[in-house]
Each structure stands twice: as C-alpha cells, then as structure tokens.
Amino acid sequence: DTAVSQTPKYLVTQMGNDKSIKCEQNLGHDTMYWYKQDSKKFLKIMFSYNNKELIINETVPNRFSPKSPDKAHLNLHINSLELGDSAVYFCASSQEEAGNYGYTFGSGTRLTVV
Amino acid sequence: GDSVTQMEGPVTLSEEAFLTINCTYTATGYPSLFWYVQYPGEGLQLLLKATKADDKGSNKGFEATYRKETTSFHLEKGSVQVSDSAVYFCALSDWGQGAQKLVFGQGTRLTINP
Numbered sequence: 001d002t003a004v005s006q007t008p009k010y011l012v013t014q015m016g017n018d019k020s021i022k023c024e025q026n027l028g029h030d031t032m033y034w035y036k037q038d039s040k041k042f043l044k045i046m047f048s049y050n051n052k053e054l055i056i057n058e059t060v061p062n063r064f065s066p067k068s069p070d071k072a073h074l075n076l077h078i079n080s081l082e083l084g085d086s087a088v089y090f091c092a093s094s095q096e097e098a099g100n101y102g103y104t105f106g107s108g109t110r111l112t113v114v
Numbered sequence: 115g116d117s118v119t120q121m122e123g124p125v126t127l128s129e130e131a132f133l134t135i136n137c138t139y140t141a142t143g144y145p146s147l148f149w150y151v152q153y154p155g156e157g158l159q160l161l162l163k164a165t166k167a168d169d170k171g172s173n174k175g176f177e178a179t180y181r182k183e184t185t186s187f188h189l190e191k192g193s194v195q196v197s198d199s200a201v202y203f204c205a206l207s208d209w210g211q212g213a214q215k216l217v218f219g220q221g222t223r224l225t226i227n228p
Contacts, residue, residue, distance in 0.1 A: 004157075031213075033215070040220070041152075041201055041220065041221040041223075042218075042220050042221070043158075043203065043218040043221075044218075045215050045216070045217075048213055048215060050213065055213040056213050056215055090157055090158070092158075096214075102148050102150075102160045102163055102216070103158075103160070103216060104160075105150075105157035105158040105159070106157050107155075107156055107157040108156075108157050
C-alpha cells in the first residue's frame with residue numbers, strides 16, 4: 001500500500017491553463033504539506049494543513065490554491081500557469097509533531113509548462 | 115528564519131570509499147535534525163534523525179551526530195556502495211506561523227562508481 005500517493009506523476013500543459021494535483025495519505029497523519037522542488041533540487045515549503053485547516057502559507061502566488069476536503073487529502077490547484085511554475089511538486093504528511101517523526105513524502109508530480 | 119547549509123556537490127567516490135557530507139545549521143531554538151535521501155525519480159525518504167544535542171542517528175550504515183557546539187550534523191558512511199548514489203538532503207524542524215515545518219538544505223548529489 002502506498003503511504004502518500006500523488007496524481008498525476010507527470011503533467012505537461014500550456015501557459016495560461018489551470019491544473020490540479022491530488023494527494024492522498026493512508027497513514028492517519030494529522031498534517032499534510034506541499035513542497036516545490038526547483039530545477040536545482042532546492043525544496044521549499046508552500047502550504048501546510050492540519051486536520052483540514054491551513055496552518056502554513058508561505059509566500060506563494062495567489063494562483064496556487066490548496067484544498068483539503070478531509071485530513072487524508074490535500075489537493076493543489078494552480079490557475080493561469082506560467083513557465084516558472086515548472087518544477088516537481090511533492091506532497092508529504094506527518095504526525096503533528098514533525099520535529100520528532102519527520103515527514104513521509106509522495107513520489108512527486110513533475111509539472112512542465114510549455 | 116532558520117536555515118541549513120550543505121556542502122556543494124556533486125560528490126563522486128569509488129565503491130568502498132569513506133563518505134562525509136557536511137551540514138551546518140542556524141537556528142534560534144533547539145531543532146530536530148534529519149537526513150533525507152532522494153533516489154532518481156522518487157520522493158524523499160527519511161534516512162536518519164536526531165532530536166537533541168549529542169544524539170547519533172544511524173541507518174543502513176549511515177551515521178550523523180547532532181553537534182550543538184558546532185551547529186553541525188555531518189553525514190558519514192564507512193564504505194559506500196553503488197546503490198548509495200542519490201541526492202542527500204539535510205533538514206531541520208522549524209517553528210513558523212505557529213506550526214512546525216521542515217527546512218531543507220540545497221541537497222548534495224552523490225555518485226558512486228564501481
């Protein structure tokens with residue numbers, strides 16, 4: 001059983017389009033995250049949800065909107081895609097105290113905007 | 115905010131060589147420290163962790179010791195294998211916006227030649 005699963009794995013789309021990435025975890029964790037990994041492998045947090053409530057919102061353009069219908073799911077919707085949005089997006093989950101247990105990551109969604 | 119700095123890569127070694135990947139951090143509090151590994155095309159996997167000063171994390175022959183006096187968490191392995199080729203990330207847990215998140219270093223690509 002996959003602990004944190006993301007779909008799709010690859011996404012190629014044109015500038016200006018709107019797309020969504022879905023994430024589900026079956027670990028019973030309370031907290032979920034979206035991270036962006038750029039072409040140089042640098043990872044930066046975008047959002048965090050705890051029990052469906054937004055708790056971290058880093059400096060991310062308003063075109064990015066997360067949605068958590070329940071604590072096992074965290075989706076990411078992106079409007080008006082730009083070339084600079086091309087990256088790998090990772091979903092992750094943790095028990096609330098991430099300091100002790102770390103994160104479990106999904107395998108990533110490679111987004112390419114052309 | 116808190117930050118993590120890793121040694122620049124890429125690092126290339128021969129099989130059975132000794133590995134050190136340096137990691138230093140800046141933090142206002144007492145974060146937990148982690149090493150994650152990313153194999154090609156996959157998400158990040160937790161390799162080891164340490165939650166307080168002088169703790170040693172270990173897994174799969176890798177070790178790292180939480181050194182508060184030098185603010186370091188260097189990753190070591192006595193004899194590397196080709197299968198250790200991957201990107202390694204050092205990370206710390208940081209509090210921000212009333213919630214905990216992981217802050218990552220820039221990653222170090224490791225290649226082991228047979």
